[in-house]
Amino acid sequence: MKPPGGTTGLARWRLAAIACGVALLTVACSSSSSTASGGSSSSAAGSTTFSASSALCADAAALRTSLDKLTHIQASAGQGAVNEVKTDLAAVKTAATNFANDAKGQWQPQTSSLKSALTSLQAEVQKLAANPTTAGMSSVVTALGQVTTAAQQLFAAVGKDCPSGT
Numbered sequence: 415m416k417p418p419g420g421t422t423g424l425a426r427w428r429l430a431a432i433a434c435g436v437a438l439l440t441v442a443c444s445s446s447s448s449t450a451s452g453g454s455s456s457s458a459a460g461s462t463t464f465s466a467s468s469a470l471c472a473d474a475a476a477l478r479t480s481l482d483k484l485t486h487i488q489a490s491a492g493q494g495a496v497n498e499v500k501t502d503l504a505a506v507k508t509a510a511t512n513f514a515n516d517a518k519g520q521w522q523p524q525t526s527s528l529k530s531a532l533t534s535l536q537a538e539v540q541k542l543a544a545n546p547t548t549a550g551m552s553s554v555v556t557a558l559g560q561v562t563t564a565a566q567q568l569f570a571a572v573g574k575d576c577p578s579g580t
Contacts, residue, residue, distance in 0.1 A: 467516070469516055470513070470516045470517060470575075470576065471575075471576035473509070473512050473513040473516050473517075474513060474569070474572050474576050475576075476509050476512070476513075477506070477509040477510055477512075477513045477565075478565075478569065479509075480502070480505045480506045480508075480509040481506055481509075481561070481562075481565050483502050483505070484499070484502040484503060484505075484506050484558075484561075485558065485561075485562060487499060487502075496539060496542060496543045496546075499539050499554075500539060500543070503532065503535060503536055503539065506532060506561075507529075507532050507536075510525065510528055510529055510532060511529075513525065514529070521568060521571050521572060524564070524567050524568035524571050524572075525568060527564040527567065527568070528561070528564040528565055528568050530564075531557070531560040531561040531563070531564040532561055534557045534560060535554070535557040535558055535560070535561050537557075538550070538553045538554045538556075538557040539554055539557075541553065542554050
């Protein structure tokens with residue numbers, strides 16, 4: 415016999431578990447690649463004929479910042495965790511679009527991959543918001559891992575022209 419408020423408590427627990435899973439995934443993924451976290455690429459700068467503008471590098475830095483916020487959800491957010499993810503995801507999508515527009519086709523495979531991963535994450539977050547379950551949490555964490563991988567690949571490529579990310 416559960417009291418009527420028991421469902422809310424269960425939902426809070428699930429959302430907290432989601433946030434913890436996201437945080438664990440972030441730590442695991444970010445420790446595997448220094449390029450995604452702002453480190454420099456080992457390849458020689460200037461290997462392309464494209465000269466990155468300061469605006470484009472600023473877009474890359476803004477994208478990195480918004481992705482960092484998305485992947486560092488606070489477990490204490492409770493019920494607000496899904497809403498926080500939705501808000502952060504919208505900011506990342508905007509930053510990714512700005513970057514892709516200013517890149518004018520440069521790094522198109524990487525930007526397309528990131529946008530696709532963001533769309534998949536958005537779908538999984540919407541499913542989770544409608545029906546908070548452990549399976550839904552797992553799907554969100556998996557989709558977030560795909561976003562992280564796509565972002566690492568993009569920043570590895572961009573690092574050749576914007577090594578500092580600014």
